[in-house]
Amino acid sequence: MNTTMAITLIGIVTIAVVGMTGRRPGRGEFSEWTVGKRKFSTFTTWFLQAGEAFTTFSFLGLAGIAFGGGVAAAFALCYLAINFILQYFTAPRMRELGRKGGYLTQADFFTDRFRSPLLGKVVAVVGAVFLLPYLQLQITGLGLIVQLATGSRTGGNLSMVLATVLTVAFVLWSGIRGIARVAYLKDALMIVGLVVLIVGVALSVNGGIGGLFETVRDSQPNLLTFHQEGYDATFFVTAVIISGLGGGLGTMAHLWPPVLAAGSGRALRKNAIWLPLYQIALGIPVIVGFAGILLVKQGSAPNAVALTLAGQTLPGWLVGVVAVAAASAAMVPSAAIVVGISSLLSRNLLSVGNERTQLRTNHICVIGAATLALVLGLTRPGLLADLLLLTYGGLTQLAPAIVMGLAKKVRLDAVPALLGILTGVGVLIWLTFGGVDVGTFDTGLIALVLNVAVTAVAQTVLRSRSVAPVPAEAN
């Protein structure tokens, strides 16, 4: 076992141990496990919310897009900022409703606001199905990180298993408090990892960062504009809109517990104001991706660029530090996603007994979801990769109903909301797998437009029927 591998494994175990320390002695209730006592400080909520912005995508995907598509990678900065703008308005309202209605999950919101357990169940299924590939993405991303850092495929697979088992362990033991505890460590590691990466790149490129971009401008000027195949202006605008709406309107179930656990709406507003500044750090992987254009062999796998560069420019022990940082960026979102999936299944879909029974059922769902994602990630990665194409666009189909449900008076009925969601998801599946060519236009946005149209028409029809004069014979 080389130094990098040893540091990586020690790091993964340390992250889990820190997560274990988050547990508070209690009566083992589901609400405590999911949202604590709804008194999380601004500080804790900050790290829980920031945790979702820095994922394996930050290390692998963003640098990969910059490597292949140049400045189009900046779309991540834009949609995350829009997420926070929307969250400034929506998150405190979600928390308010959650506190009054006792929500523990996103589906609780649908059940309560639309007075429809059926809608809650449908949302639980949609949420769980579309989040599973997202969980698998984090797990396989972690494996890829370790594989690239250590050069060992076996080590990568071993790390996937180890990290999944340890993540499940600390999530079961500590719940959201464990995730919060790990989130502190993860963000510290992320900052260190990103700084190490950018310094390594700056020292390796002739002329530093400035020299890097001058060379790219002179040799491949198209990479500095939206004139790339697959990464044009249409891609940029539609991807920013759909991802901005998706994150900002709480369409992903695992984003709800941190919001519901916040101690005040004020804490959520403060975080929405200041978290965009934190996202500026995402400029680093974009720059690293550009460095890959000069330093990494053309034709390399885009997702491998950041860690390949780390391997080329840093000593082994520092690559280990970067790998641990990247691994933590997989483990924290994985933990949050597992909580999101399991709570939807145990509380909303299965709807079993009291809180204690729910907690036991929930723990089984945690193990089941994580095992399924891990096994499919190891054996059939293509299966969930196909489903991942639907994750963001699919979950955003919940946005219209969420917007209407957040209003003081809900002016949308459950049936139109349900029809809209099913239409959106159906259209998205057809566009994605039906061979329909929409160019670089985001399919999720097309589905969302039709979703809104169907919802509006169904609501109008329903209302017109309900206010229609009652037939004389019925009186």
Place this chain on the structure above:
Amino acid sequence: MRSPHVLWAVVPVVAFLSTPFLPFVNGPHLWFGIPSVLAWCLLWTAGTTASLALVEHFARHTDEGDEDDSVMRDAYEEAAA
């Protein structure tokens, strides 16, 4: 009652979505040594904090404790409107 200050939050959204359509941004230019598109997006990411801080400054708040729920419902209604 609607607050026009909520509109400050729209400014960065417009800036982000207009990125590919601004010739002085979407071109092979370097600002501060980095691509102009990246610099523009980074600047407006910081600008998002500034715009939300403005919204917050002008918002009507009575929430010194943790109970600002009615205020946030109003803020959400204003933004939605």
